[in-house]
Amino acid sequence: MQKILVIDDEKNILNTIVMYLEGHDYNVQAISNGLDGIKAAKDYLPDLILLDLVLPDIDGYLVCKTIKEFSVTEKIPVIIMSAKCQQIDIDKAFDVGALDYIMKPFEPQKLLEKIHHYLKELV
């Protein structure tokens, strides 16, 4: 079973994503702040990370950048999920090494398609 790490401070979003992805047979780890997220990425070594930008401690860009700097985690694809929709935010996300950017709110199927796509690439 493939492992997915979800980092988002919104409890409801986190719960629904976890529930949805588990419903689609993924092993999901849910984290609600940035620093714990980085730690979880190193410990848990997921196949893919879903990352929110607005987090209570450090922001998602820094989390992504940090993950991309560790050799153990640098290869893990990171998909940013955010309600921020300005081009400058999107560009910044790609600058810190994100693979894709999905705008909140999104259709669950859309998210699933993207996950499928990148995990297949990985295999």
Next chain:
Amino acid sequence: MPKSIKGRLISFFIMILLIFTGSNIWALINFNSLSVSIDNIMESNYKSIEAAQHMIVAIERQDSAELAHMFSESDTTVSNFIENQKIFLRWLTRAEDNITEIGEQEVLESINQNYTEYIDSFTYLISLNKEDDPKIMNDYYYQTIFPLFEETKEGSRKLLAINQNSMLERKENAHNIARRAMISTVVVSVLSILFGLIIITILSNKIVVPIQNLIEKIKKISEGNYDQKLTIEGDNEIAQLAKEFNLMATKLLYYDENNINKLKEEKNKSEAIVESISDGIIVTDKENKIQLINYKAEKIFDIRENNCLNQHLLEVVNNEKLFGLFKEVNDHPYKNRYKSYEDIVVKVESMDKYYRVHVRPIKISNEFHYGAVALIQDVTKFKEVDQMKSDFISTVSHEFRTPLTSITMGVGLLLEEIPGKLTEKQLELVEAIKEDSERLNTLVGELLDLSKLESGKMQMDLQNHQLEAVFDYTIKIFKIQCEEIQAEIIKDIPEHLSDVRIDISKMTWVISNLIGNAIRYLPKPGGKIELAIKEIYGKQIVSVKDNGSGMNEAMQKHIFEKFSQGKDIAGGAGLGLSICKEIIKAHGGDIWVDSEINQGTTFFFTVPIVE
């Protein structure tokens, strides 16, 4: 002397006429006396001279006949003598008929006496017989006849001399008369010419000098120097003209001063108005040289009008953006532009102040391009409010989207029945939630787009395209939807249309929105949408016409405002048309609607074509 010019001219000509008449009469008198004296010569002397000459000839012939009688045997001598006697007497009679000179009478009487004696002596001579005594005959001739002959002849010569002398005298007299006539005629002519010249000079001075004076003054008036007076005495035409002229000049001066005063007043008023306008105003000429700066503009750029008049804008205000606006307007004063303003930042006391600058060309009588005027409004406050609004909308939309994400996810979970199977009713409810959460999502997206468009933050990617391509692409998107409700979309687009300069994704958005709107209100089935393009006056007019339910006037008025939609018709965020309007405006076009209840609706918009 008459006072009017006309009278003066007439009297002048009469005077000249009189002078010439007098001089002619004088010449005539002289000619007449000349002719009389010539006649006198003819009458009184010529006849007597002729008579005397003939008498001399006749008596000499008589003497010859006498001598011939004495010394020859000829019979003709006596008859010859008598014939010449007749001639002599005839001429003597003529001479006696024409006694004109003093002494002539006496001479003729002596001739007559001597001649009578001479004839008597001849008669006696004939009676003598020459054979009897030739000596007696000879003596008689020499002693008696010959002296008589000589005396008669001498008398005749005297007559001739008297008349010849008299003729010479008369000739001299005639000559004198002729010379006198010539001299006097010349003198009179010269005098009349001189007199005429003097009169002409005086008259022309009297007439022409005032006219020249008048011409000079009129010239000065036409040069704008109204303070002109003519001083001409009298009351002739020129003087009257001068009087009228003075009156006119006075009035002109009065109007001129009045006008200048009025103009000054108006100018002061205009200047005062411009000075008191609370926005900055800068006026430049065509070469971007400063012509006017009002008080507010002085404050904004910390400059003084007096120091920078006629200087180049860039030398005075070091703001490239401001100069760029002036330059664009002055270089292309007849170009239509949608966005004629630009926001500039000026540091005032180390604070950033924002100014919105509107630059417009100044056209005098709509033809002559004088320069450009800039209105500079302080929009710092608006900018702050705008930023707040923008931040607010951004925050709000973010705050909306976060819960929407979990709702969407939750709905997705339920629909895929991951948490468990749903009943028919439950499924229906979840569908409703899904639909409304999507609507809410669209609304939030549009709200954000609109705020970006309104604040001018939306980037426009303008390129040359054919509008028809946008139509074709949009029609494809709606194909399935139209088939479902049995509606048709018709294109009416002329060939060879110009390119338009558009942001293709935003233009697609506009046309999609208009078609989407139309579809929503179409009759089902039988709906029809007509798309058309017309090209006029440098732009294309696009129309999207439907045969839907139409709308009333009140609705048409507010249709482009935010959150206004047909209340009775479900669906659709009320921001679509507001966004359309903003996009079309950003393209430099215009959008409007024409509709009637139950007759359908037509949306029009314009896009400038590529020149």
